[in-house]
Amino acid sequence: MTYIAKPKIDMPGERRNEIGLRQRDYEGALSTLCAGCGHDSITAAIVQAFWELAIPPEKVIKLSGIGCSSKTPAYFISGAHGFNSVHGRMPSVATGALAGNRDLVCIAVSGDGDSLSIGFGQFGHAVRRNINMLYIIENNGVYGLTKGQFSASADPGSKAKYGEVNRMKAIDPVATTIALGGSFAARSFSGDREQLVPLIKAGLRHPGCAVLDVVSPCVTFNDHVGSTKSYAHTREHYYPAVHTDFIPPSKEIKASYDEGEVMPVELHDGSRLLLKKTDADYDPSSRSAAMRYLEEHSSQGQVVTGLLFISPDLPEMHTISGTAAQPLARTAYEDLNPGQAALAELQKDLK
Amino acid sequence: MKRTDTSNPDFFHKVVDCQWGCPAHTDVPEYIRMIAQGDFTGAYMLNRESNIFPGILGRVCDRPCEPACRRGRTNEKPVAICRLKRVAADHRDDISDLMPVIPTQKNGKKIALVGAGCASLAVANDLMPMGYECTMFEALQVPGGLMRSNIPAFRLPAEVLDEEIAMITDMGVDLRLNSPIKSMKDLLKEGYDAVFVGTGAPKGKELKLPGREQGGDNIHIGIAWLESVAFGHIDKIGKQVLIIGVGNTAMDCCRTSLRLGADNVKVIARKPRGFFKASDWELEDAEEENVDIVINHSPKEFVIEGGKLVGMKFDVMEYDIEGGRIKEQRVTDEVFIPCDDVVLAIGQENAFPWIERDIGIEFDQWDVPVVDKTTFESTLQGVYFGGDAAFGPENIIWAVEHGHQAAISIHQHCHQRPLTERLPVTMNLGSRKMGIHEWSYSNNFDPAARRKMEHVPLETRFKQLTTEVELGFTWEQAKQEVERCLNCDIQTVFTDDLCIECDACLDICPTDCLTITRNGDEEDLVTRLLAPRLEKDQPLFVSGELKQTHRVMVKDENLCVHCGLCAERCPTAAWDMQKSLLNFPRASDHDGGAAKAREGKAA
Numbered sequence: 030m031t032y033i034a035k036p037k038i039d040m041p042g043e044r045r046n047e048i049g050l051r052q053r054d055y056e057g058a059l060s061t062l063c064a065g066c067g068h069d070s071i072t073a074a075i076v077q078a079f080w081e082l083a084i085p086p087e088k089v090i091k092l093s094g095i096g097c098s099s100k101t102p103a104y105f106i107s108g109a110h111g112f113n114s115v116h117g118r119m120p121s122v123a124t125g126a127l128a129g130n131r132d133l134v135c136i137a138v139s140g141d142g143d144s145l146s147i148g149f150g151q152f153g154h155a156v157r158r159n160i161n162m163l164y165i166i167e168n169n170g171v172y173g174l175t176k177g178q179f180s181a182s183a184d185p186g187s188k189a190k191y192g193e194v195n196r197m198k199a200i201d202p203v204a205t206t207i208a209l210g211g212s213f214a215a216r217s218f219s220g221d222r223e224q225l226v227p228l229i230k231a232g233l234r235h236p237g238c239a240v241l242d243v244v245s246p247c248v249t250f251n252d253h254v255g256s257t258k259s260y261a262h263t264r265e266h267y268y269p270a271v272h273t274d275f276i277p278p279s280k281e282i283k284a285s286y287d288e289g290e291v292m293p294v295e296l297h298d299g300s301r302l303l304l305k306k307t308d309a310d311y312d313p314s315s316r317s318a319a320m321r322y323l324e325e326h327s328s329q330g331q332v333v334t335g336l337l338f339i340s341p342d343l344p345e346m347h348t349i350s351g352t353a354a355q356p357l358a359r360t361a362y363e364d365l366n367p368g369q370a371a372l373a374e375l376q377k378d379l380k
Numbered sequence: 381m382k383r384t385d386t387s388n389p390d391f392f393h394k395v396v397d398c399q400w401g402c403p404a405h406t407d408v409p410e411y412i413r414m415i416a417q418g419d420f421t422g423a424y425m426l427n428r429e430s431n432i433f434p435g436i437l438g439r440v441c442d443r444p445c446e447p448a449c450r451r452g453r454t455n456e457k458p459v460a461i462c463r464l465k466r467v468a469a470d471h472r473d474d475i476s477d478l479m480p481v482i483p484t485q486k487n488g489k490k491i492a493l494v495g496a497g498c499a500s501l502a503v504a505n506d507l508m509p510m511g512y513e514c515t516m517f518e519a520l521q522v523p524g525g526l527m528r529s530n531i532p533a534f535r536l537p538a539e540v541l542d543e544e545i546a547m548i549t550d551m552g553v554d555l556r557l558n559s560p561i562k563s564m565k566d567l568l569k570e571g572y573d574a575v576f577v578g579t580g581a582p583k584g585k586e587l588k589l590p591g592r593e594q595g596g597d598n599i600h601i602g603i604a605w606l607e608s609v610a611f612g613h614i615d616k617i618g619k620q621v622l623i624i625g626v627g628n629t630a631m632d633c634c635r636t637s638l639r640l641g642a643d644n645v646k647v648i649a650r651k652p653r654g655f656f657k658a659s660d661w662e663l664e665d666a667e668e669e670n671v672d673i674v675i676n677h678s679p680k681e682f683v684i685e686g687g688k689l690v691g692m693k694f695d696v697m698e699y700d701i702e703g704g705r706i707k708e709q710r711v712t713d714e715v716f717i718p719c720d721d722v723v724l725a726i727g728q729e730n731a732f733p734w735i736e737r738d739i740g741i742e743f744d745q746w747d748v749p750v751v752d753k754t755t756f757e758s759t760l761q762g763v764y765f766g767g768d769a770a771f772g773p774e775n776i777i778w779a780v781e782h783g784h785q786a787a788i789s790i791h792q793h794c795h796q797r798p799l800t801e802r803l804p805v806t807m808n809l810g811s812r813k814m815g816i817h818e819w820s821y822s823n824n825f826d827p828a829a830r831r832k833m834e835h836v837p838l839e840t841r842f843k844q845l846t847t848e849v850e851l852g853f854t855w856e857q858a859k860q861e862v863e864r865c866l867n868c869d870i871q872t873v874f875t876d877d878l879c880i881e882c883d884a885c886l887d888i889c890p891t892d893c894l895t896i897t898r899n900g901d902e903e904d905l906v907t908r909l910l911a912p913r914l915e916k917d918q919p920l921f922v923s924g925e926l927k928q929t930h931r932v933m934v935k936d937e938n939l940c941v942h943c944g945l946c947a948e949r950c951p952t953a954a955w956d957m958q959k960s961l962l963n964f965p966r967a968s969d970h971d972g973g974a975a976k977a978r979e980g981k982a983a
Contacts, residue, residue, distance in 0.1 A: 032817045033817075033823065033824050033943070033945060033948070035888055035890050035945065036824070036825035036827070036890045036941070036943060037827075037890070038454050038825060038827075038890050038891055038941060039454055039455040039456070040453075040454060040455070040891050040911070040939060041453070041455060041914060042911070042912050042914050043911075053890075063951065064884055064948065064949045064950060064951045065880070065882040065884045065949070065950065065951025065952070066882075066884070067882065069883075069884055069887050069888075069949075070882065070883040070884070070887060072887070073883065073886070073887035219882075219883070220881055220882065220883060222883065246882070248880075248882065248951045252880070260880045260881065260882060260928060261880070261928055264881075264928045264929060
C-alpha cells in the first residue's frame with residue numbers, strides 16, 4: 030500500500046474511449062492492499078476492460094463480500110454503484126440488485142474464502158440461477174486478512190508461510206461451476222494481463238453468470254517456496270489451454286484462422302469470442318470434455334487457464350423467471366402497484 | 381534490445397532535463413530542494429559552483445533549462461527555474477566564509493585575461509583559488525562586459541552585477557580598467573604563461589540600405605546604443621522609434637526607448653511569429669509595455685526629408701510555411717512607417733582588429749578564430765578563447781561553461797600536461813528511501829500552476845531607467861513554485877533479478893511509463909509500450925531478462941514524473957528512488973597529487 034494517491038496528471042497523447050473517457054476515469058480510490066498484491070493487478074485489468082468496452086460508469090454495479098478481495102471494488106470505477114455485503118452473501122445482494130434493475134452491468138469480486146468457504150452455498154446458487162454477472166474469485170489459497178491460514182482452495186501438499194503442510198483437498202471453483210451446470214467457467218492469473226482482460230470483457234458480455242477464477246498471489250502470506258499459488262509456481266506450472274480474443278459487435282474479424290484451432294462463439298449482443306486452443310481436440314462447449322480435460326491436467330499439477338467452458342445459450346435468471354424486459358427500477362409505481370381493484374380482479378381467478 | 385547501461389553518467393544525466401539542457405550543468409533539482417528547505421545560502425553556493433553568477437543569471441539567463449523542463453511535458457508550464465535561482469540570491473546570508481580561500485603563496489603562473497566579461501571572470505574564479513596570478517584587461521571603466529553594457533539596468537540592477545563580479549575580482553585579480561589591449565603581439569611579449577580572450581561579440585551588424593548615410597545621427601546600432609545608454613552618454617530618443625530585428629537585443633532596445641522618452645515604439649520583424657529569435661518571456665515583457673510588434677515587414681529604405689530621417693519603407697512579405705519552414709516568399713505591398721529614430725538589432729559579431737594575423741592565431745573564412753571545441757585553445761599554444769569571442773554570440777551561461785573548460789586547459793598547459801587529459805564526468809547514486817513510505821524528497825505530485833512574477837506597475841516603471849521591473853518571488857510564491865519541481869534527479873533505479881513481475885508498478889504509474897513485455901528490437905518494442913512513445917530523443921530504459929517469464933521491464937523516461945510510486949508499490953524493492961549526483965570536474969580537480977594532499981590536510 031501507499032500513502033500517496035495516484036496523481037491525476039495530464040499527459041499529451043492520452044487516449045479516450047468511445048464515450049470520451051480516459052482510462053483513469055475508471056480508476057477508484059487508493060488501494061490499501063499490500064504492495065505487490067495480485068488483487069491490485071486484477072483491479073487494473075478490470076479498469077482496462079471497462080474502459081475499452083466504453084461502459085458508462087453509472088451503468089455499473091460492483092459488489093463484494095468480505096476479505097482482501099472484497100475490498101477491491103473500492104479501487105475501481107469510482108462512479109459506479111456498489112454494495113459491500115456481509116461475508117459470503119454477495120450473491121444474494123447481486124440477485125436482488127439485478128432483479129430490481131436488469132440493465133445494470135454487474136461485476137462481483139469475491140475471494141476463495143468468501144466464495145468457497147463461508148459463501149459456498151451462495152456461490153452455488155448464483156451459478157444455478159445463472160445471474161447475469163461477472164463473478165470474479167480472486168484466488169490466493171490463504172486467508173490474508175487473518176494472517177495466512179489455508180483456505181478451501183489451497184492445494185493438498187502446499188506449504189504455509191511458516192511450514193505447515195495442507196492435508197485437505199482443494200475446491201476448484203472452475204470445476205465446481207461446470208459441475209453445477211454453470212454457463213461460463215474460466216481461469217486466469219493476475220500476472221497475465223493479456224489473457225485476463227479479454228476474459229473480463231467476455232464475462233461482462235456473457236448473458237449469465239460468468240465465473241472467472243483468477244490466481245492472485247498473496248505477496249505477504251503465500252508467495253514463498255512450497256506455495257502453489259505464488260508468482261513463481263504459477264508461472265512455472267502455467268498452462269494456457271484456451272486463448273480468448275474478444276471482438277466487440279461493431280468490429281470485423283480480420284485475422285484468418287484454421288477451423289480446427291479456433292472456435293468462434295457469438296454472444297447475444299453481437300460480440301464474438303475467438304477461442305484459440307492449445308489442444309485442437311479440446312472442446313470448451315462440451316461440459317464433459319471440459320471436466321475431463323481439467324482433471325487430466327490438474328492432476329499433473331498444471332494450472333489450466335483460459336475460457337474452459339462456455340454455453341452462451343443457457344437462460345439467465347430473468348429469462349427463466351419470465352420477468353418484464355423493463356427493469357423494475359424504472360417501472361412506474363402505478364404499474365408496479367396497480368391498486369386494490371386490480372388485485373381483486375387478479376384474485377377472482379384464484380378463488 | 382540490450383540492457384540499458386545506466387552506469388554511464390549520461391543516461392541519468394539526460395533524465396534530468398534541466399541539468400542536461402544547462403550548458404554549465406547546474407544541479408537544478410537539488411538547489412530547488414534546498415530552497416524548499418529554506419537553505420537559500422546552500423542553494424546559492426550550489427548554483428555558484430556551476431554557474432558562478434546566480435544573482436545575475438536568476439534575472440537574465442537565457443534559461444535553456446525551462447523549455448527542457450519535464451513539467452512542460454505534462455501539458456503545463458515549466459517550473460520557474462530561473463526565478464527560483466533569484467530567490468536563492470535574494471534571500472541568502474553572507475557567504476564570505478563559504479568562498480574559497482585564496483592562497484597567499486602563489487604558484488608562480490601568470491595568466492592574462494582579455495576583457496572583464498563573464499567568460500574571463502569564470503576563468504579567474506576557477507584559477508585564483510589555485511594560486512594563479514590573473515591580470516584582467518578591460519577597455520571600459522567598469523568590469524562586466526556585455527552584462528554591463530548591453531543588459532539594461534531595469535532587468536539587471538548594477539548592484540547585483542557589482543556584488544557578484546566583486547566576489548571574483550576580490551580574490552586578488554589584478555583588474556586593469558580603461559586598458560584596452562591594442563596588440564596581441566605586444567601582450568604575448570609580456571611573458572604570461574597563458575592568455576585567455578573573452579572579449580565577447582562587441583560589433584553590431586550594420587544594415588546597408590539607401591538613406592543609411594544621410595540618416596546617420598538618428599540610426600543607431602543596437603548594442604552600441606545600449607552601451608551608450610548604460611554609461612549615460614545617451615539619455616533621450618525621439619517620440620517614434622522603430623527597432624529593426626526581433627531578438628533579445630531588440631527587446632532590450634524597445635524597452636529602453638520607452639524609458640528615454642519614446643511613446644510609440646514598433647519592433648519590426650521580417651518573418652511571422654514562431655520565427656522570432658527573442659525568448660518568449662522577453663517578448664511577453666515587451667508586449668506588456670505596449671510595444672507594437674509588426675510582422676512580415678522587410679526593411680527597404682531609410683526615408684530622408686530635408687536631411688533628416690522621417691521614416692522607413694518596408695516590403696510587406698507573404699510566406700508559404702510548411703512544417704515550420706518557409707517554402708516560398710513574395711512581396712505583396714510596400715508601406716511607409718514614419719519615425720524619429722531607428723535602432724538596428726539584427727545581430728552581432730566578434731571582432732579582433734587587435735590580433736595580428738601573423739602570430740600563429742589562425743582565423744577562418746568568416747574571420748573568426750579557429751578554436752578547439754573541447755579545450756578552447758586557439759591554433760597558438762597558450763592562447764585560449766571563450767564566451768562570444770570563441771564561437772560567436774551565445775549567452776552568459778555558455779560563456780561561464782567556456783570559462784570552466786578553458787581554466788582546465790590553462791591549468792594543464794601550465795603544468796605541461798596534455799590539454800585533452802581531462803577527467804570524465806562521474807556519477808554517484810544514493811537511495812533516498814527513509815522508511816516504508818518515506819523518501820527524503822517531496823514525491824507527491826503537486827498540480828499547482830506556475831507562479832506569476834509580479835512586475836512594477838506600468839505607471840511607475842518608466843520614470844527611471846534603473847527601476848527593476850521584476851519584483852522577484854515572495855517567499856509564499858517560492859514555497860509553491862518549488863513544489864512544482866518533479867525531482868528528476870531522484871532516479872528510478874531498477875534491479876532486474878529482484879523483480880517478481882507482479883505488475884504493481886505498472887498499475888500505480890500515473891503516466892503509464894512502465895511496460896513489461898517480451899524483448900525485441902527498438903522499433904518492435906515501442907509498439908508494445910502501454911503509453912505511446914512521444915519523444916524519440918528521450919531515453920528508453922530496458923532491463924535485463926526478468927527471472928520468471930524472461931520478458932523485460934521497459935521505461936519511457938519521457939513520461940516519468942518521479943513520484944516514486946513504483947518504488948513504494950514494489951514488494952521486493954526492485955525499484956528504488958536514488959539521487960544521481962553528477963560531478964563535473966573543474967580545473968582544481970585536475971591538480972594531480974598536490975591538491976589531494978591539501979584536501980587530506982584539511983580533512
